[in-house]
Amino acid sequence: MTSPIADLAHRLRPLVFRLYHQVRRQTPQLTLTLTQGSVLSELVNGGPRRMSALAEFEQVKLPSMTDVVSRLERLGLATRTPDPADRRAVLVDVTDEGRRFYAETVAAREEFLRERLIAMDDTDRAAIEAALPALAKLLLGGPEGPAPRLGSGARPQKTQLLVDTKKEELISDER
DSSP states (O other): OOOOOHHHHHHHHHHHHHHHHHHHHTOOOOOOOOOHHHHHHHHHHHOOEHHHHHHHHTOOOHHHHHHHHHHHTTTTTTEEEEEEEEEEEEEEEOOOHHHHHHHHHHHHHHHHHHHHHTTTTHHHHHHHHHHHHHHHHHHTTOOOOSSSOOOSSSSSOOOOOOTTTTTOOOGOOOO
C-alpha cells in the first residue's frame, strides 16, 4: 500500500510532464534544448552573465555551457563579449533577435494556455488559480530552496520565485 503523498506524486508527475510537453510541442519555436531555453530566459530576464555563472545556475560544467552558448550564438540569439571588469572572462548577453524570439515564444505559449483555460468552466479555472501558490511552493522544494536535481552532486542555488504569472512562464522551466 502506498502513502497518500506517494500516490499524489505518482498522479501529479505525468500531468505536469504532459502539460509542459504539450505547451512546448504546440507552440512554434526553434529547436532549443531545455538548457538552451533556460539560458535564454536567464539572459532576457537577468541581463548579461559570465559563462561560469550560467554554468553554475544550470548546474553543468563550463565546457557544457560553452556548447550551449555556442548554439545560441549560431542561432543569433546570444553574443559573447569580454567582461569589462575582467578581460579574461566572457559575458554572455541576449541579442535583439533573442529577445524577439523569447517574447514570441512566451506569447505563443501563453495563448495556448489561454485557449485551454477558456474552454474550461469557471470552477475548474478557479481550482487551477487556487493551486498556483501551492505549485509555486512545490517548485521551490521547501524552506531550503529548490530541490537538487536527481543525480546531481551540486548544491542547488537559492532562487527567488516570481509568482507573478505575467513574468513566470514556461520557458523559465526549460531545464
